[in-house]
Amino acid sequence: MKIRDLVVLIGVIGIVLMMVVPIPLPLLDFLLIINITIAIIILLVGMNTVDALQFSIFPSMLLITTIFRLALNVSTTRNILANAEAGNVVRTFGSFVAEGNIVVGFVVFLILVLVQFIVITKGSERVAEVAARFTLDAMPGKQMSIDADLNAGMINEQQARERRQKIEREADFYGAMDGASKFVKGDAIAGIIILFINLIGGFIIGMAMKGMDASQALENYAILTIGDGLVSQIPALLISTAAGIIVTRASSEGNLGHDITAQLFAQPKLLYIVAGTLVFLGIFTPIHWYTTFPVAAVLVFAAIKMQKNLELKQEQQEQLVEEQQIEEVRSPESVLGLLQVDPIEFEFGYGLIPLADTQQGGDLLDRIILIRRQCALELGIVVPVIRIRDNIQLKPNEYVIKIKGNTVARGELLLNHYLAMSPGYEDDSISGIETKEPAFGLPALWIDEATKERAELSGYTVVDPPSVVATHLTEIVKKHAHELLGRQETKALVENVKEAYPALVDDLIPSMMTIGDLQKVLAKLLREKISVRDLVTILETLADYASYTKDTDVLTEYVRQSLSRQITQQYSTGTDSLKVITVGPSLEKKIAESVQQSDQGTYLALDPSTSQIVFHRLNDQVSRMIQSGQQPIILTSPTIRMYFRQLLERTMQDIPVLSYSELEPNIEIQSLGVVNL
Incomplete structure (x- = not known):
């Protein structure tokens, strides 16, 4: 066993013996000074801990110091009652605080006891109780979070074990503090009882056994009682304060002094307001100016110094960030960041910056949020975050949309104009800049504000530039959803x-x-x-x-x-009939005979001449449906649907290909054309 372990054991045993063994007054004075010293050390350690677990021995220290203090109380009470003396330390405290007035000494002592018992002890007890309760309630959630981080690979097994141990130690610490705070409360009550025992018992013993008169006995025992109470309660007050500081410490990056100076004086401008308030009080109230002006001057000086320090610190941080960026560029690992490809990018020229600038009324960011919500509802996927940036290499009014770093669409906008699309017939009175609607490639006009109302009355569909971009972006996301x-x-x-x-x-x-x-x-x-x-x-x-x-x-x-019900509703658009182009028997037979089997699966091997005939005849049917205002839909048998889709993959990928099994029985199918060989 080490020497320090023996010292602690002997010290605890000695504390217990102090309650029954008389102690000489010089030794008692020495032990009283030791008690005050330990209390100051505990207070300073509590103020300089960043985390409560750094002082995890505090609940045990609270118990030991409380017993030590009570043992000293018993020893001083024995000497006061038996010898009418309690040593130099007790008498000095009593005489110094009382200042010749016993009533003042009693009042000061009672104030200290009340402050400790009602304010500090009760508050620390309540905070420790609540902290213990919330710590225990939060344990399952914290442990689940650790398991989630471990399963995700964010931490290793050793780190997970350390975090679990910390959670268990926190629960044990706050639970122990909840119980240990009761010792402080009991110590304050014992101090009040010992006060009356020393005063009343000493007064009676002094007159009955020591031959003192009433005034002499009252003065002597009152000074000793006050001194004994102060020597006991001042260390108790310090330790109670340390307990309150430890249990009220939230998560921080420094000790108590660092947090107070960093957070209380984090805004120098507020000190100017406080200084102005003090100047106002010194001038317009009976409080003299020479009382408030010095404090105001100190605050102004402190605010100026703090503001300069904050500016200097900000410059140093900016310089440090620049140096780190330069160092990252120089380091070999910086190249890895260039390999990252954004799933979706929207780049635009400098003339379209007002679209994304909220200070200029741009709502593109809000529209993109709505686009992601719309795609989640319509497609059932979560669209990745769309990266928005300006590109000086583009034309001022041009924008491009990229999927995984590759440009898949581009367009051009005129911010001070509206895009007007014809209802099917042209109105000669509507003039503008000819263009094409970027999402669907329809002919359109860019018109100004003055022509907008007339175009709407003529049946034109008029859209503002942000809506044009949102529609184009939505269609691109839907078209390339399978890539995302x-x-x-x-x-x-x-x-x-x-x-x-x-x-x-x-x-x-x-x-x-x-x-x-x-x-x-x-x-x-x-x-x-x-x-x-x-x-x-x-x-x-x-x-x-x-x-x-x-x-x-x-x-x-x-x-x-x-998904037949979903597909039927998607293409029937709320009606009971579906107009389609059907694949004839001869073509179905030819496709079924051209299916080849391989190790990777089945595929369609149709000769080029037959493919050209199919494309030519299908194109005639599709053009006829489009001219009549119908959406072209191709209907095949279930056995060849996916192969016919493979045939149209590169030339007519926007035309849906359905099979009979994908349609609900109650839907009426109207064939507007047949494709045969």
Whole structure:
């Protein structure tokens, strides 16, 4: 056993013996000074701790110091009652505080006891109780957070173990503080009782056994009682204050002194207001100016110095940031940041800056939020954050939309004009700058404010520039949604479904399908503009058929058939009939015979001459439907739908290809044309 361990053990045993063994007055004086010294040390340590766990021994120290103080009280009481003397320290405190007036000494002592008992002790007890309760209530959430960070790979096992230990230590500490605060409360009550015992008992003993008269006994024992109470209560007050400081410490970066100076004087401008208030009080109230002006001057001087220090600190931080940026550019690792590609980018020339500048009335950022919400509702995916930046290499009024770093669309806007699209007939009185609507390629005009009202009366569709951009961006996102859905995004969607349907997800993934296979199926649906919002139905279908085939093309067809109600409503647009172009029997037979099997799956191997005939005849039918104002839709048998879709993938990818199994039985199908060989 080490020497310091023996010292602590002997010290605790000695404290207990002090209550029964008489102590000589010189030793008692020495122990009283030790008591005051320990109290000051505890207060200073409590003020300089950043975290309460840095002083985790405090509850035990609180118990030991309380017992030590009570043992000293017993020793001083024994000497006061037996010898009418309690040592030089006690008499000095009593005489110094009383200043020849016993009443003043008693009042000061009672004030100290009340401050400790009512204000500090009661407050510390309540804070410790609440802190212990909230710490215990927060333990499950903190432990779940640690497990989540560990599973995500943000921390390792050692760090997780250290965090769990810290949480357990915090719970133990605040629980111990909740109980230890009762010692301080009991000590204050004991101090009041000992006060009356010393005063009344000493007064009686002095007159009955010491031969003192009433005034002499009262004066002598009153001074000793006050001194004993002060020597006991002042250390108790210091330790109670330390307890209050420790249990009220929130998370911070420094000790108490650092936090007070950093947070209380963080805004120098407020000191000017305080100084002005003091000057006002010195001039317009009976408070003399020479009382308030010096304090105001100190505050002004302090505010000036603090403001200069803040400016200097800000300059140093800016310089440090610049140096770090330069160092990052020089470092080899800085190249890694250049490899990051944003999923969606919207770049514009300097003339379109008002679109994104909120101070100039631009609402593009708000519109992008609405676009992401709209795509979530219509497509069932979470669109990544759209990066917006200006590009001086573009024309002033030009903008481009990029998907994964590649330009997929561009357009040009005139901010002080409106885009007017014809209702199908031209009005010669409507003049403007000819252009094309960027989202759908329709002919349009840029018109000014004066022509706007007349164009609306003529039946034109008039749109402001922000709406043009929002519509274009929305269509691009829908068109390239299958490119934006990767494995990570698919996993996020699955985790969202798993919260409500854990059995479904656990049954399918990963035993029957991987996240990669599911992502391929969802991407094929999005490629043909089929929403994947009903992910539960999609997963249910895949769970039914994934045991029979691993071909994602075939699985996609099964999913489409399960989404028949959704597909029917999507293309029938609320009516009971659907106008389509059907694929004739001869063409269906030719496509079925041209299907080839490979290790990667099945594919369509149609000879080029036949493909040209199909494209030519299909183009005639599609043009005829468009001229009649109908949306061209191709209807095939379920067996060849995906192969016919492969045939049109590059030339007519915007034309939907449906099968009979994907339509509800109650929908009326009207064939406006047949494509045959």
